[in-house]
Amino acid sequence: MTSILNVPAANQLLVELPEVERNAFMAACDTVELSFGKVLLQPTETFTHVYFPIDSFISLIVVIDTDKRLEVAMAGREGMLGSSLVLGIDEAPLLALVQGAGSALRIDAGAFQQLLLSTPVLHQRLKRYIYVVMKQLATSAACNHFHRIEERLARWLLMTQDRAGTDQLNLTHEFLAMMLGVRRAGITLAAIALQARGLIRYQRGTITVLDRLGLIEASCECYSDDCALYAKMLPVL
Amino acid sequence: MTSILNVPAANQLLVELPEVERNAFMAACDTVELSFGKVLLQPTETFTHVYFPIDSFISLIVVIDTDKRLEVAMAGREGMLGSSLVLGIDEAPLLALVQGAGSALRIDAGAFQQLLLSTPVLHQRLKRYIYVVMKQLATSAACNHFHRIEERLARWLLMTQDRAGTDQLNLTHEFLAMMLGVRRAGITLAAIALQARGLIRYQRGTITVLDRLGLIEASCECYSDDCALYAKMLPVL
DNA sequence: AGTCGTCGGCACGCTAGCGTACATAGCATG
DNA sequence: CATGCTATGTACGCTAGCGTGCCGACGACT
Structure with a gap:
């Protein structure tokens, strides 16, 4: 406590x-x-x-x-x-x-x-x-309108990692599909791609972020933009 | 004045x-x-x-x-x-x-x-x-993520009509394409469809709303939802 | 009346993602 | 160890929408 x-x-x-x-x-x-x-x-x-x-x-x-x-x-x-x-x-x-x-x-x-x-x-x-x-x-x-699932997934994982404070995330493809508003199979493909690039590893409901910087590159600008705005408007003194 | x-x-x-x-x-x-x-x-x-x-x-x-x-x-x-x-x-x-x-x-x-x-x-x-x-x-x-161009176009025209206060709108397909974040050709197709249904009429930069109720039906729920929320939160006494 | 820029119709092949369905594989449970 | 559930892999045909390019038509302006 x-x-x-x-x-x-x-x-x-x-x-x-x-x-x-x-x-x-x-x-x-x-x-x-x-x-x-x-x-x-x-x-x-x-x-x-x-x-x-x-x-x-x-x-x-x-x-x-x-x-x-x-x-x-x-x-x-x-x-x-x-x-x-x-x-x-x-x-x-x-x-x-x-x-x-x-x-x-x-x-x-x-x-x-x-x-x-x-x-x-x-x-x-x-x-x-x-x-x-x-x-x-x-x-x-x-x-959500312009960017592809893979980029959006990367962004989402980064945002989640920031908040979870760990690089192990307990997430199923099914759950991710709901979050991003896409098919489960769509997530599977994107996840496979990210894994093939060595950015994440996953198995049965657990996703591990292996290469955070790489993931940032794989994500759309939206991630960095969001972070920058937060840092600017709500600086931690 | x-x-x-x-x-x-x-x-x-x-x-x-x-x-x-x-x-x-x-x-x-x-x-x-x-x-x-x-x-x-x-x-x-x-x-x-x-x-x-x-x-x-x-x-x-x-x-x-x-x-x-x-x-x-x-x-x-x-x-x-x-x-x-x-x-x-x-x-x-x-x-x-x-x-x-x-x-x-x-x-x-x-x-x-x-x-x-x-x-x-x-x-x-x-x-x-x-x-x-x-x-x-x-x-x-x-x-923007889930609904088709035709529905979104209908919604957008309704929102615009509300604010313009007239059923004649000066809009090119090009402009609409930018607003909805789609191709110009995509707007043309959607507009043709709405016109074929008798809901709008248009020519060279002018769109006329012919059947407002029909257009509401052709649009996604988002239009009515927005209106309902506004009316609830900011009633005109 | 002729010219020219803008607007809209249309067509081409292409891609992302859909809906669905089924098969495998990991894991927990008895 | 067997069972059964759940998570993941994959495949099918399909649709919406993309990028592009071209053409015709309208209309404003000389």
């Missing part, structure tokens, strides 16, 4: 807060464990809590027609689930699915909105985060 | 403001004419002004690789250009292109941020607008 003092630093949005804000935040939150596959929110559901992942991460998914799904954003230690509440809206826009098990800081939705009134630094930082997410959503739209 | 009293009602985000807020707003803004094709902002450029279209409308476009472009959002009388400033960020995330000539209310970026401090109703309304845009960006991502 992480010590109380370190916890706020574990989520990037919460680092470097002034003492007062940190204390107020810590008083209002608790730590929860998120288990893989858990649906935290269905679209249009009302937020009961806001989550700040520590070593867990969450997929945000657009659902069209039950069988047509597409991940459009990810929230791990660099982000949060519930940014709509920063805008004063308590309705979830997307399906939120726990994609990496682990812990997260959790705050009651009402308490969170209250808290924001007295924590201007945090508030400002979260607004910047929303901006980043918006731009990433726009980029994703173009990426 | 629209009368001063009516102007605030001309943009949907500005309707039903309390007297005080309306006056403060009117004092800070002026009316400008936007001409077709004008680039109001390049991505990463700094906002100098915020625009609230009256009968003009603006395309927000993701640019990847110069020749790969995709419209991801539209701002007409129902929206605004510069919502990032509501989040305190003065950087434009996307390319903003005037797609329909007409007039718009314009405010200096700094004055706008000042104004928001004393106009809570407007501020809240704009935050709701940002939420709507975010959800629309996510929907667009899925739409």
